[in-house]
Amino acid sequence: MKKYILLGAISMPVLAAAQLADSTQRLVRMQGAINFRDAGGYATKDGKQVTWGKVYRSADVSHLTDADLQTFRNRHIISVIDFRGTKESAAAPDRLPEGTKYLLSPAGSDSLPNMQQMAAMIKQTGFLQTMYGSPSVKYYGERYRPLFQQLLTLPDTAAIMYHCTGGRDRTGMATALFLYALGVPQTTIEADFTASNVYLAPMHAQMFTMMSKATGMQPEQIKKEMELRPELLQSFFSALAAQYGTVENFMEKELGVGPKEVAILRSKYTK
Template identity: 30%
Template sequence: MSQQRLLDIKNGYNFRELGGYQTEDGRFVKWNKVLRSGDLSELSDSDLAFLEDYGINFDVDLRSDIERTKAPDKKSSKIKLIPNPVFNSGHDKTEQQYAEQYMDDAKRGKQNMINSYQSMVTSPSAQNAFKNLFKTLLANTDDGAVLFHCAQGKDRTGLSAAFFLFALGVDEETIKKDYLLSKEAMKPFIQVKIDQYSKYGMTDELRQNLHDLYTVDESYFDAAMATIKEKYGNINNFLHEFIGLSDADIAKLKDIYLTD
């Protein structure tokens, strides 16, 4: 397998490798062990073959039950699907209702994203999902990879990737840079959403909100980190107390996912 950050998936968004990042002890995250992505509902046969050849063992779906029902993942029978919703409410409005919600206040989208990021480091449902994700990551002791994803692979997936890299000892600046790679990766999707919602009447406010809802931003990431530091003091305490990782768990994660 080649060592490239953005994977060549034709019918999906934001499929990325987490290998190659250096940790504070001088080791590196292994390539071909963990992928992060948007949903798998539109994958072509060649996309599916690519992921099967990649050796995916587990598909951890962070979307809600409603999202999974509307757009179920395509995958081979060799891949174990693990439904694992970070939030299991919302996502139940029609397109027109969403358009009307964001039509007149240009700040609403960004504020809703910040609120969502704060909820992802405080809510019981998110806590349960992150615990389950790490159980799967700890179980991936054979050859093969874990893929985890949400709808666009940027928010629920973005923080999941951040917590995984934090647990391995990657520094925060590097982790934030990985998170912000979604900004470029999502540009085509933002245009798709603008075209999709134009039939309801496009205002400057709606256009701005669609951008803010379907991109990533430093302010989103920083809101989550500030909440973590306020409630737990530092990310290490958060990993132990909120996600429930023991020192032995973190040592095992490093054994599985790091190399010299």
Template identity: 30%
Template structure:
């Protein structure tokens, strides 16, 4: 057994199709692992395992495609919750759970508590049923009023899922406006630092927006929330990074989480490229602005360190959160 007394070190869930997943884990000494499933991290059915293996991986089939599943890996007295990172929806590609990340002191972010996403205007009826079953209660929307007017969030009609508007301009970048400028030959704004400066500008101008989400996580122990923008990568990525850093997640893990957007939004890029080509614009010129550049989130972390010291120092000094709020978020969000 390792020095922390852990048998299970890490785990990940890969979706194979609508009805099955493959779960793989890192464990010491080829431990015999039983796998249990449930539709909530705190409602795992432990009466009957869905898989058992000593090989480090197991496949689970026969899952209901209209439910989100969490899995508990069990080895003796040691347990670990895991789930698929991405919530597979028909109308959103970058909707994902922020749970499961390990902190530098050996704890983990709870699954099923906070989600980050791209736009929710194209959610289908089936998607709405799934989000309802997941218990999402509040939706924080970082898009501008103009963005919202053009693509309003589609939420359940029952009204139990509150929509909170926290507009963030993200350096005044707007895809349609960018297309117009380039068509008119205006490209002076296309500099290597444009995106990084946009991220940093958001830190300085919209601290109150990130604070509102963190205050929610501190005050509400069990009600899941989601925050989103249009692509789920820049404004949403900034908020996600601040939350994870404040929880004590390592910087490299925070960067890796940010980079997942590039995987999930890849299927949207061909459509955007076609739109640009029809407008007579070389898609490669805008590529950095359609993805989640690593240097942007690295720039955020460097700026926080150089200007404030830590993410917590920023949240207290700039965003106005009391240290007790950060402590309460950690109590609610970590296990």
């Protein structure tokens, strides 16, 4: 994995490369999972830092090894939220330490296109713009509310992890909302988001090849359509603001995170 991080960072914008510089601390080395990382360490606009070791994100965790399960325990992860759809999660159930609290939060995921449908949408371009834009806003409240409600009540000695299949889109939006609530600058949030392009490089290469065969498009064309870009998160936040007036209004109405709860989150997850 490390060689992909170093090679990928060369071609990434300076800010994203800087984000990857802390990967030895941020990236949790798992034998049976990729893109498993700590959301801590980022500076906030008011001069604080997001606390390390409290909030984790990941791709699929159905193949964790016994050693990985011990890593889970060592990091005091007591709760896991799964953003995959019902069939998607049933096809690859999470492997977690006994006693871990597990919650499936699938809103909108059961509506995601299959490979053939996705291939057709990619040919028309704009697949990810639809996923991050106004057509998907109706799912965000139901999908992400359980995460924020658990973040508000998570014991100080415990940690939480959330994931989807690739740990990049649904998981990336969740992380963006979490960091936004803590007052992390937008450019930093975008750098964390696009870093999945590097952490997932091996998986992306395989996925782009499969999509190329399904669409007849060149892998580079697929890559251009499917790589994560800052503009996607900008569309995500813009869609929330267009629907609710502000991102803060969305968070208060749909996630139950108003000014009082924001203060709680910042007290719990920054220092």
